[in-house]
Amino acid sequence: MKNIIGTSVFRSDAPDKARGRSVFADDLMIPGTLHVSLARARVAHAILKGVKVPPIPDGCFVFTAKDLHSNLIPSIMNEQPVLASERIRCHGEPFAIVAAPTKELADSIADSIEPELEVLGTVDSIADALDPSKPALFEKGNVCSTFHSEKGDVDRGFRESFLTVEGDFETPTQIHGFLEPEGAVTFIDEDGKMMIVASTQYAFGDLREASAVTGRPQSEIRAMAATVGGAFGGKDGYYVSVFPAVVTHLTGKPAKYIYSREENIRYGMKRHKSISHAKVGFSKDGRILAADCSILLDTGAYAVLGTSVLKLAMEVFCGAYDIPNVRLDGKLLYTNHAPGSAMKGFGAPQSAMAFENLLNRAASKLGIDPVQIRIINAIHKGQKNSMGGVHEHEIGLEEALLKFRESDFYREMTQHPEKDCGYGIAVGMKSSGLGKFVPDTCHVTIRKTGGGYIVRTSIVDLGQGSRTTLSQIAAQALGVPFEAIDMQMGCTDGNPDSGSTAASRSTYVCGNAILDAARKIREGADEATGSCAFPEPKDEAVHAFFAFLVQGAKVKTDPVTGKTDVLWMHSTTDAGRIINPALLDGQVFGGISMSIGMTLSEQIRYRDGKALENGMGNYIIPTALDVPKLTNEFVEKPEESGPFGAKGMAELPTVAVAPAITTAVCSLYEDLEINSIPIDRTAVLKSRRKR
Amino acid sequence: MKNINCIVNGEKVSRNIPDDMSLLTFLREELGLTGTKQGCGSGDCGACTVIVDGKSVDSCIYPAVLADGRDILTIEGLEKNGELDRIQKAFVEHAAVQCGFCTPGMIMSAYALLQDNPNPTEDEVRRAISGNICRCTGYQQIVDAVLSLNM
Numbered sequence: 001m002k003n004i005i006g007t008s009v010f011r012s013d014a015p016d017k018a019r020g021r022s023v024f025a026d027d028l029m030i031p032g033t034l035h036v037s038l039a040r041a042r043v044a045h046a047i048l049k050g051v052k053v054p055p056i057p058d059g060c061f062v063f064t065a066k067d068l069h070s071n072l073i074p075s076i077m078n079e080q081p082v083l084a085s086e087r088i089r090c091h092g093e094p095f096a097i098v099a100a101p102t103k104e105l106a107d108s109i110a111d112s113i114e115p116e117l118e119v120l121g122t123v124d125s126i127a128d129a130l131d132p133s134k135p136a137l138f139e140k141g142n143v144c145s146t147f148h149s150e151k152g153d154v155d156r157g158f159r160e161s162f163l164t165v166e167g168d169f170e171t172p173t174q175i176h177g178f179l180e181p182e183g184a185v186t187f188i189d190e191d192g193k194m195m196i197v198a199s200t201q202y203a204f205g206d207l208r209e210a211s212a213v214t215g216r217p218q219s220e221i222r223a224m225a226a227t228v229g230g231a232f233g234g235k236d237g238y239y240v241s242v243f244p245a246v247v248t249h250l251t252g253k254p255a256k257y258i259y260s261r262e263e264n265i266r267y268g269m270k271r272h273k274s275i276s277h278a279k280v281g282f283s284k285d286g287r288i289l290a291a292d293c294s295i296l297l298d299t300g301a302y303a304v305l306g307t308s309v310l311k312l313a314m315e316v317f318c319g320a321y322d323i324p325n326v327r328l329d330g331k332l333l334y335t336n337h338a339p340g341s342a343m344k345g346f347g348a349p350q351s352a353m354a355f356e357n358l359l360n361r362a363a364s365k366l367g368i369d370p371v372q373i374r375i376i377n378a379i380h381k382g383q384k385n386s387m388g389g390v391h392e393h394e395i396g397l398e399e400a401l402l403k404f405r406e407s408d409f410y411r412e413m414t415q416h417p418e419k420d421c422g423y424g425i426a427v428g429m430k431s432s433g434l435g436k437f438v439p440d441t442c443h444v445t446i447r448k449t450g451g452g453y454i455v456r457t458s459i460v461d462l463g464q465g466s467r468t469t470l471s472q473i474a475a476q477a478l479g480v481p482f483e484a485i486d487m488q489m490g491c492t493d494g495n496p497d498s499g500s501t502a503a504s505r506s507t508y509v510c511g512n513a514i515l516d517a518a519r520k521i522r523e524g525a526d527e528a529t530g531s532c533a534f535p536e537p538k539d540e541a542v543h544a545f546f547a548f549l550v551q552g553a554k555v556k557t558d559p560v561t562g563k564t565d566v567l568w569m570h571s572t573t574d575a576g577r578i579i580n581p582a583l584l585d586g587q588v589f590g591g592i593s594m595s596i597g598m599t600l601s602e603q604i605r606y607r608d609g610k611a612l613e614n615g616m617g618n619y620i621i622p623t624a625l626d627v628p629k630l631t632n633e634f635v636e637k638p639e640e641s642g643p644f645g646a647k648g649m650a651e652l653p654t655v656a657v658a659p660a661i662t663t664a665v666c667s668l669y670e671d672l673e674i675n676s677i678p679i680d681r682t683a684v685l686k687s688r689r690k691r
Numbered sequence: 692m693k694n695i696n697c698i699v700n701g702e703k704v705s706r707n708i709p710d711d712m713s714l715l716t717f718l719r720e721e722l723g724l725t726g727t728k729q730g731c732g733s734g735d736c737g738a739c740t741v742i743v744d745g746k747s748v749d750s751c752i753y754p755a756v757l758a759d760g761r762d763i764l765t766i767e768g769l770e771k772n773g774e775l776d777r778i779q780k781a782f783v784e785h786a787a788v789q790c791g792f793c794t795p796g797m798i799m800s801a802y803a804l805l806q807d808n809p810n811p812t813e814d815e816v817r818r819a820i821s822g823n824i825c826r827c828t829g830y831q832q833i834v835d836a837v838l839s840l841n842m
Contacts, residue, residue, distance in 0.1 A: 010783050017791025018779040018798060020726015020766035027725035177826045179730045179738055179792040229728075229792030230826050261731040463790025463827045582786040582832070589829030590789065616735035616824065624817040624830040 005476050005644045008582035011468045012487075013227075013461060022227040025183045025199045026258045033185070034061070036244050036257035037106035039096035039113040040267065041088040044124075044336035044609020045135065046117040048084050051095055054112050060100040062113065063246055069215025073238055073302075074208060079138065080302040080339070082213050082242060088117065089137050089301035090336050091610045092267035099247040099255055122336045122609045126275050126296050129333035137301060137334040144299055145307040147314045147330035149540070151388045157290025157325030161281030165362045169278070169354040170676040171658070172603035173298065174271035175264070176343055177594070177621050180229020182268060183258030184241030186210075186248040189222065194248055196223040201236035201460055202500035203492045210245035221245075225490030231462040232594070233342030233651075234269050236502050237305045265619050266611040270604065272297040272309060272332075272340035274350035278317070280358050286368045286376045288359075291386070293317040294329040295351055297340065304341035306332050308438070312431060313347030315542045316655075318355050319386050320397060320429045321377040326386040336609040342502060345654035348430050349595060353677065356426035356659035361673070370425050370663075371410065371550070375401045389541030394647070396574030396637035397427065397548040403635050404550040409570035413552060421567065424663025425552045428655025431543030432504040432648030433534040440534035442509040443496035446474070446517040447527040452484030455517075458498040459510045460490040464650050465583040466506045472579055473511045473643050477518035496529060504547070504648030507579060509534050511643030535641060545639065547649040548574040551592070553660035554628075557668060559689070562681035564665050566596055566628045571653065573634040577645030581634070584649070588632040591653025597622045599658040599677050695759040699724070700768030708755055714748070715739045717755035718765060726766040726795045730824070737823030740796035741765045747803035749822070766795035769802070777840060778802055785836035789827030797823045801837045810841045 016022045039051075039062075053062050065071045065085035073080040084095040096113050100106035121135045128134045129142040136142055158164060184198035184206070194216060198206050203223035211218045228235065244255035259268065274297050281290040295313050299306035310332040317328060363373040378398040381391050404410055404425070413423035434440040444457040455474050461467035471485040478485075488495065498510055509532050517530025535544040554568040569592050578584050601620035605612045613619040638645025662674040665684065672687035674680075696705045699722060706721055718724040718741065727750060730738030734752035741750045742764040769776035775783070778801050788794050797820055804811055804819035811819065816837045817830070825833065 008786065011786065011788060013791070014783040014786075014788040015775060015779070017788045017794050018775065018782045019770055020724075020795040022791050023725075024728070024792065026729065027719075029720070029723075029725075177824075179736060179790065179824065179826055180728070181730075228790060230790040232826070261733065261736075463792075465789065586786050586789055586828055586832060589831045590827045591829075593829035594826065615733050616731045617733060621824050621826065623821040623824060624834065625821045627830050630829050630831040 004472050004482055005579055008580055009468060009472055009482055011465055012471060013467050024180055024229055025185055025197060025226040028185045028197055030187055030254040033254040033256050034099035034101065034247055034251065035103040035106045036247055036255055037098045037110040038094035038243065039098060039110040040092045040094050041084065041115065043088060043117060043119050044091040044122045045120040046088040047120065048086055048088050048095060049116040049118060052114045052116065056109055060105065060109055061247065061251060062109065063097040063250060064095065067250065068213055068246065070212050074212050075237065075304055076307050077303040090338055092338065093301065097243050097246055099251065124336060124606055124609055126298050126333055129335050142334040144303050144332040144334050145310060147310050147328065149328040149387045151386060152325030154290050154292055154325045154327045158281045161289050162284040163282045163362060163365055164279060165358045166279040167354065167358055167675050169276045171274045171350045171353050172598060172678060173273040174343065174598050174602050175268060175604065175619065176232040176234035178230030178232060178234060181259040181261060181264040182235060182240045184244050185256045186241065186244040187254035188248065188252055194221045194245065196221065196241045196245055197226050198223065198239065198241040199228050199235055200225050200239060200241065201231045201462060201502055203490055204458055204497050205236065205500060206239040206241045207492050209239045209242050213242050214246055214249040216249050222493040224492065225460040228460055228462045232344040233346065233502065236500050237341055238269060261616060262614045265613055265615065267338050269304060269339050269341040270300065271343035272299060272306065272350065276351060276354040278354045278358055280362060282362050282366060286366055286373045288321055288323045288377050290325040291318040291323050292327045293355065297332050298335050298337060299332050300335055300337035300339040302339040303332065304339045306340050308435060309342065309347040311435065311542045313351045315387065316348045316429050317351035320379055320427050320548060322379050322383045323386060328386065337606055344591060344594060344651045345430065346651060348428065348655045349598065349658060352426065352428055352655045353658045356656060357662055360424065360663040371401055371405050374427055385541050387540040389537055389539040393545035394576060394637050394639040395548065396635045399635040399637055400548055400550050400572045400574040403633065404572040407570055407572065409552045420556060422555050422664040422668040423552065424660045424667060425550060426656035426659040426663065427548065427550050428652055429546045429548045430504060430652040430655055431546050432508055433543055434503050434505065435542045436536050440499060440509065441531060442498040442513040443529055443531050444498060444510060444513040444517055445496055445527065445529050446521055448521065452480055452486060453478055454486045454488055455514060456488045456495045457510055458490060458492065458495045459506045460501040462501055464587060465580065469507055469579045469583060470510055470514060474514050474518060477515050478521060504650045505534060507646050508642050508648045511646060515643050545647065547647050547652045549652055549656065551656040551660045553664045555661060555664040557665060557684055562685035564600055564679055566661060568629045571632045573632060573649065574637060575634060575649035576639040576642050576647035577636050578634055579646050584634065585632045587650050588653040589630045592630055592657055593622055593627045595654045595657030596627055599661045599679060601678055603678055693756050695756060697758045697760065698762045700765060710756060712755040714750040714753040714755045714758055718750060724765050724767050728792055728795060730792065737800065738793050738796045740799040740823060742799055742803055745806060747800050766798060781836040781839050785832050785839060787828060787833040787836040793823055793825040797825060797833060805840060813838060
């Protein structure tokens with residue numbers, strides 16, 4: 001049989017998507033549906049003394065916290081209510097659920113519900129969160145979690161350094177920007193069970209949250225992912241399906257709730273704004289001798305997955321390099337902003353902004369090529385990570401750097417740079433898997449049918465292409481054509497729990513579970529369950545393994561406006577064996593585009609806790625004119641434990657974009673250091689251009 | 692309420708609709724043509740792009756009453772006898788589809804471009820789809836797909 005691993009098989013879901021036939025949550029239209037709207041707070045911080053519900057028309061419903069079996073979103077910190085009942089902690093926090101026969105009516109009832117408030121001072125920034133004179137969001141204060149790690153003798157490392165570079169850096173609050181806003185439809189199915197059809201990364205998450213909040217037993221609920229219009233971490237850990245689920249549970253009627261774009265931008269989850277500080281010491285020949293790195297993350301009113309984001313930001317801060325002496329310090333802080341949670345990159349883009357910029361500055365001061373200084377320091381398998389644990393899995397960073405050095409991009413940058421263009425490079429790393437102490441197992445089933453095999457998994461194709469890559473893995477393992485695999489995905493009913501489609505884990509953990517089941521089928525079974533537990537790091541580490549990439553940016557700046565135009569971005573990616581090169585390119589290009597947005601135009605700015613941005617007219621996502629030519633190549637260093645040697649990589653391409661671009665811009669000026677993004681055009685304009 | 696008569700994907704349609712209904716709502720809720728998507732509701736993202744009398748429009752901010760007497764083409768109208776149109780095929784073959792939510796609007800913008808300009812340059816393609824936001828692909832494979840159709 002032909003090998004289909006490593007071939008760019010066309011996506012199996014693409015034809016229906018290109019025809020407009022795929023069914024997204026909002027495309028489900030059930031007669032008699034109640035449309036859901038939320039009464040949301042118009043202040044960011046207040047004591048909520050009561051909710052005044054005016055008389056409402058027949059056939060409409062209003063539910064408040066007292067109508068819920070449990071008013072708690074199940075989460076790591078278990079501190080987020082479904083509906084505010086005593087305290088408002090962010091602008092837009094919901095305090096009542098409204099259901100009505102039309103969306104317009106539901107919205108107008110929601111607008112008419114008045115909370116009785118005692119307004120409190122707003123914690124409106126990271127600085128406010130650290131200021132003891134500001135109000136505390138929770139009894140324990142505004143520090144949600146902390147991180148500290150120390151390896152070697154950092155102070156001695158600096159004393160022995162020939163050069164020390166240092167800086168304070170800032171990255172913005174960013175939205176996921178998926179084109180399909182959050183949403184779900186719920187109804188009672190023919191068996192009397194509540195069905196949840198959601199735009200979600202994890203249908204079991206929707207099911208468990210709805211069960212906990214409504215008190216309806218899990219066995220009386222089914223959940224499935226509709227076609228999902230992008231997620232990037234923003235449709236996991238907090239499932240908005242809980243709102244229509246409450247309505248359906250309490251009324252027996254179908255319910256639909258789709259976020260408006262304004263709700264998505266203002267009240268949806270976010271990439272954490274960060275402020276970081278790093279100090280890095282070097283020997284004369286470019287060895288990094290010491291790193292002292294700290295980061296502060298704004299998690300908004302609730303942590304959701306923020307505590308894990310902080311750990312990852314710290315773990316990868318200088319993790320791409322073999323450094324003997326490292327100190328890491330981080331704080332996750334509560335503010336009266338919309339909750340920060342998982343977003344493609346999961347803290348890594350924030351820390352790379354600091355470390356990679358400093359590394360480029362040091363290379364320049366030491367007169368060492370920026371690729372060379374990374375080769376000198378690159379981390380390898382068997383070496384210790386920045387917390388002292390040993391890397392036991394494959395690392396292809398040095399190979400990626402060597403290959404990048406052979407690229408057309410590098411040749412242009414070093415040998416014949418285009419006039420008036422700046423060039424910069426950076427390295428990124430991103431873990432896969434949920435990390436230490438978080439159960440991370442995946443189960444799948446395979447059943448033989450007349451013509452092929454049905455593979456069942458709760459992994460969801462969010463757009464990243466897992467339906468196709470997992471089919472390739474199954475087809476290869478079972479020795480049948482790609483077309484003989486019927487992937488049944490994203491449903492709780494009849495599907496085993498494969499864990500969430502998150503943390504760049506699916507290809508690895510679900511791919512391995514498929515291999516496990518396929519082995520049993522090959523041994524003679526007609527039906528088999530396969531499992532995989534994600535490897536946990538044994539000692540001081542958060543994650544067991546990582547993918548890496550090198551990225552180069554070519555830019556121009558406008559002498560009149562100071563605006564940066566990115567002209568080309570080239571990546572060399574290490575993700576183990578590549579299952580489907582065209583889909584891998586798609587992940588790389590999409591991640592780059594997202595981070596070009598963060599670097600040049602995207603940010604949520606808060607004023608007294610209220611987001612100034614409320615639409616795509618003022619929250620500026622890059623268009624085809626803002627994203628340049630994108631090229632990608634990869635090194636294939638197979639990960640022994642991965643399916644056919646693959647590693648996860650979906651989030652990786654967001655990580656190194658900002659420092660590559662800022663370095664490229666600064667290379668055009670005598671006196672410019674960019675430490676904060678999105679890039680301030682006026683700072684560029686004020687700088688002295690190199691001649 | 693107003694009565695409108697128009698042609699949608701080659702078929703005559705007549706409906707009584709509220710004055711303030713958008714063309715997008717008309718297509719999705721009156722006609723059940725859910726291939727056209729709502730991404731923002733304010734004409735900023737292009738997910739709702741359809742063709743009206745040969746020109747691409749954002750159907751979410753286009754009043755349905757203005758469609759009276761006009762010829763409308765949506766994503767559902769491109770395939771013939773179950774066979775994908777060449778733009779749809781190019782999108783499939785160039786990995787230009789990821790989550791698929793921007794795809795119908797993106798394809799309609801490409802359709803409008805190629806009607807007027809069968810051999811666009813890369814810059815013309817980028818300009819033509821610049822009203823369509825895609826968060827998944829970084830546009831490269833979409834641009835490649837459209838350019839592959841050059842005669």
